[in-house]
Amino acid sequence: MAPKPIKHAHLQIDGESVTIDLPIYQGTAGAPVIDVAKLGASGYFTYDPGFMSTAACDSDITFIDGDKGILLHRGYPIEQLAEQSNFLELCYLLLNGDLPNREQNDEFVNIIKRHTMVHEQLVRFFSGFRRDAHPMAIMCGVVGAMSAFYHDSLDIDDQDHRRITAHRLIAKIPTIAAMCHKYSRGQPFIYPRNDLDYSANFLHMMFATPTEKYEVSPTLARAMDRIFLLHADHEQNASTSTVRLAGSTGANPFACIAAGIAALWGPAHGGANEAVLTMLAEIGEEKNIGEFVRKVKDKDSGVRLMGFGHRVYKNYDPRAKVMQQTCKEVLEELGVNNDPQLRLAQKLEKIALEDDYFVQRKLYPNVDFYSGIILKAIGIPVEMFTVIFATGRTPGWISQWKEMISGPYKIGRPRQLYLGAAQRDYVAINKR
Ligand code: CMC
Numbered sequence: 045m046a047p048k049p050i051k052h053a054h055l056q057i058d059g060e061s062v063t064i065d066l067p068i069y070q071g072t073a074g075a076p077v078i079d080v081a082k083l084g085a086s087g088y089f090t091y092d093p094g095f096m097s098t099a100a101c102d103s104d105i106t107f108i109d110g111d112k113g114i115l116l117h118r119g120y121p122i123e124q125l126a127e128q129s130n131f132l133e134l135c136y137l138l139l140n141g142d143l144p145n146r147e148q149n150d151e152f153v154n155i156i157k158r159h160t161m162v163h164e165q166l167v168r169f170f171s172g173f174r175r176d177a178h179p180m181a182i183m184c185g186v187v188g189a190m191s192a193f194y195h196d197s198l199d200i201d202d203q204d205h206r207r208i209t210a211h212r213l214i215a216k217i218p219t220i221a222a223m224c225h226k227y228s229r230g231q232p233f234i235y236p237r238n239d240l241d242y243s244a245n246f247l248h249m250m251f252a253t254p255t256e257k258y259e260v261s262p263t264l265a266r267a268m269d270r271i272f273l274l275h276a277d278h279e280q281n282a283s284t285s286t287v288r289l290a291g292s293t294g295a296n297p298f299a300c301i302a303a304g305i306a307a308l309w310g311p312a313h314g315g316a317n318e319a320v321l322t323m324l325a326e327i328g329e330e331k332n333i334g335e336f337v338r339k340v341k342d343k344d345s346g347v348r349l350m351g352f353g354h355r356v357y358k359n360y361d362p363r364a365k366v367m368q369q370t371c372k373e374v375l376e377e378l379g380v381n382n383d384p385q386l387r388l389a390q391k392l393e394k395i396a397l398e399d400d401y402f403v404q405r406k407l408y409p410n411v412d413f414y415s416g417i418i419l420k421a422i423g424i425p426v427e428m429f430t431v432i433f434a435t436g437r438t439p440g441w442i443s444q445w446k447e448m449i450s451g452p453y454k455i456g457r458p459r460q461l462y463l464g465a466a467q468r469d470y471v472a473i474n475k476r
Contacts, residue, residue: 053078089459106279110356126366131272135439159215160236163193170227179224179431180309188302198296209297210442221435222249243269263377270370274363277440283308287441289456304441305434317429319350320416324385341401351413358406367414374418
């Protein structure tokens with residue numbers, strides 16, 4: 045619900061005598077917003093392609109100050125959460141608004157553990173996909189299909205149903221993600237192990253086989269947990285806005301999250317971590333970096349430096365800072381500091397950070413630049429990178445959906461500036 049206006053803007057339109065009064069609100073932090081909701085009644089709409097200046101909702105969950113490089117979840121800085129908390133605790137925080145006490149934490153962890161298995165019949169959906177299907181294609185399909193399995197908890201107006209669905213999604217998405225990987229390898233699915241924590245269990249489901257014991261490295265499990273944690277929510281980004289838009293129609297939450305997964309897939313959003321590695325493979329050798337950077341700076345080439353730049357962060361991406369540190373730890377633990385592709389990434393990063401083109405446009409490495417490198421070092425195949433992002437982003441999507449559904453909301457229905465043909469009469473085919 046909108047707060048009380050702190051002041052008003054007055055919109056005067058050339059040649060019209062009426063002044064339109066627009067209330068201005070100030071949130072807890074961030075720029076004040078001008079409320080244009082009632083503008084339509086005056087015969088005008090606002091026009092803002094790409095939502096460059098438009099807040100589509102109010103929210104209590106996440107705050108970003110892109111100029112200062114600040115990211116807060118429920119008020120807590122991401123750096124403190126990455127250092128002192130863990131992914132599941134952050135899930136609780138995003139969903140419930142406050143950090144859990146020990147008892148609440150134990151109960152939450154236990155609930156998530158008890159929901160990690162997927163319905164055995166859901167397993168059959170996988171075999172409908174070709175083995176070479178992109179795991180994001182499988183994930184969209186299988187998560188959407190979950191709508192057909194949980195009729196006991198699909199009443200979006202029932203807060204218990206919403207809570208159960210949130211738990212199911214957070215618990216089962218890693219299982220589905222790992223199944224996408226196993227399917228593409230032609231390996232048997234590995235069941236979750238409830239004696240492992242969330243991220244260690246994910247690595248177990250990814251890398252264990254029925255024939256060999258898989259010891260989960262605590263450093264890699266911690267890195268995995270950090271990757272999930274750093275992706276958990278990012279206010280009204282493209283995929284989260286998609287989840288909200290789908291949810292605003294009253295669609296069931298599994299369908300909404302499947303829509304979010306689809307929106308995340310693109311290379312300008314969650315697909316960027318995969319695109320970083322594809323780009324490194326294309327560059328191939330260090331001697332080609334100069335030519336590649338020249339192409340990036342040439343507007344006509346259409347080439348971008350993947351893993352650099354962000355719509356909101358114009359200083360640095362605070363998640364990238366934490367990720368850079370994790371990246372160092374992982375590379376040391378695995379002793380892969382000498383991997384040629386990783387060396388290439390480090391060289392590229394250094395050159396881009398010093399180059400005027402990037403400095404002037406405030407283009408810094410984003411979270412995906414380093415997460416791609418870490419995931420590769422852990423042994424996760426490139427095509428799984430966006431699936432990992434989706435797994436981490438699930439609590440954000442479901443918290444934002446829950447926030448919207450729990451309060452008064454309207455179906456999301458943007459307007460347009462129509463530039464097509466004016467009304468004209470149909471012409472019979474023999475007269476065209
Ligand atoms: N490489 C080269 N030039 C770039 C890049 C880049 N990665 N990003 C922006 N620019 C240039 C762009 O050409 C433009 O230059 P000019 O002002 O001379 O026309 C200027 O910087 C502003 O670009 P923009 O397209 O207006 O910026 P945006 O805020 O609309 O785009 C972005 C943000 C993330 C889509 C873009 O920076 C990009 O395509 N980055 C590469 C893809 C990527 O890494 N995406 C992951 C984002 S972080 C994960 C997430 O939250 O989803």
